[in-house]
Amino acid sequence: MSTAPLAFLKGHGTENDFVILPDPDNAVDLPAALVARLCDRRAGIGGDGVLHVVRAAAHPDARHMAGEAEWFMDYRNADGSVAEMCGNGVRVFVRYLEHAGHITAGDVAVATRAGVRQAHLAKNGDVTVSMGRALLPEDGVTVSVDGRSWPARNVNMGNPHAVAFVEDLAHAGTLYGEPPYSPKTVYPDGVNIEFVADRGPRHVAMRVHERGAAETRSCGTGACAVAVAAARRDGLDPAETGTPVTYTVDVLGGTLLITERPDGRVEMTGPAVILAEGRIDPAWLADATA
Numbered sequence: 001m002s003t004a005p006l007a008f009l010k011g012h013g014t015e016n017d018f019v020i021l022p023d024p025d026n027a028v029d030l031p032a033a034l035v036a037r038l039c040d041r042r043a044g045i046g047g048d049g050v051l052h053v054v055r056a057a058a059h060p061d062a063r064h065m066a067g068e069a070e071w072f073m074d075y076r077n078a079d080g081s082v083a084e085m086c087g088n089g090v091r092v093f094v095r096y097l098e099h100a101g102h103i104t105a106g107d108v109a110v111a112t113r114a115g116v117r118q119a120h121l122a123k124n125g126d127v128t129v130s131m132g133r134a135l136l137p138e139d140g141v142t143v144s145v146d147g148r149s150w151p152a153r154n155v156n157m158g159n160p161h162a163v164a165f166v167e168d169l170a171h172a173g174t175l176y177g178e179p180p181y182s183p184k185t186v187y188p189d190g191v192n193i194e195f196v197a198d199r200g201p202r203h204v205a206m207r208v209h210e211r212g213a214a215e216t217r218s219c220g221t222g223a224c225a226v227a228v229a230a231a232r233r234d235g236l237d238p239a240e241t242g243t244p245v246t247y248t249v250d251v252l253g254g255t256l257l258i259t260e261r262p263d264g265r266v267e268m269t270g271p272a273v274i275l276a277e278g279r280i281d282p283a284w285l286a287d288a289t290a
Helices: 032-039 087-099 222-235 283-286
Strands: 006-012 018-024 049-055 071-077 106-112 113-120 127-133 141-145 149-154 159-166 192-202 203-210 212-214 245-250 256-262 264-272 273-280
Touching: 006 071, 006 087, 032 049, 032 071, 032 283, 049 222, 071 087, 087 106, 087 113, 087 127, 087 222, 087 264, 087 273, 127 222, 141 159, 159 222, 159 283, 192 222, 203 222, 222 256, 222 264, 256 273, 273 283
Parallel strands: 018 049, 071 106, 159 192, 203 245
Antiparallel strands: 006 018, 006 273, 049 071, 106 113, 113 127, 127 264, 141 149, 149 159, 192 203, 203 212, 245 256, 256 264
């Protein structure tokens, strides 16, 4: 680790918050222990994850996408593990690119481990992200909390989700730990688990236990998975009707609008905020990586 101070920013999307590390040339080593310390809300900066901002051409996981997207979102969960995708993270990532002067309002492509995501930054600061197509594997799981159990729909948005519909969001419990589910073989690499309650026509609310981060205030890919699962539960499939379907999804940190289009593309619209920037003390970095 370099002895120079490390620049960082802090941002959030519907209160799903991130430490942002600008590193265009991929020069910063990010061992899992350092990521976990950065995300520690008492001993570090605090966040649900780290957005490592790298040019796609400079990162071995993204070089094959460099012809489509200049920038790669090298996303890390709060426990230091590498993740395929983070929907709220993409919105904050795009907002950072504008903040840093790399882009202006309009369209931008972002490389992720789940593929290239197309985004649009509106002049009011909201970001719409084309999240790709949802996959709906047939094998689901049963999720259990405090003696209650629910069937959970298997939805993949580039990362895995289990969506359970409940009468009351309080039935999800504390979500300090991962809710038990079975069979475990459905999600060999772990899963994000959403608990969903109805609020009105095409309007739901959710809580989520994110893989590698515990309960978070919001999950963008989770909100997309929830909207798709709710549409199928309600007998709506844009591929069959030819008509887009939009759901309002309330998360603890705000509201997201999710639209599924007839060609299967799922779009997410919501706010993204950059709230602080500074430099990390080299002595702290040295201690964190010792």
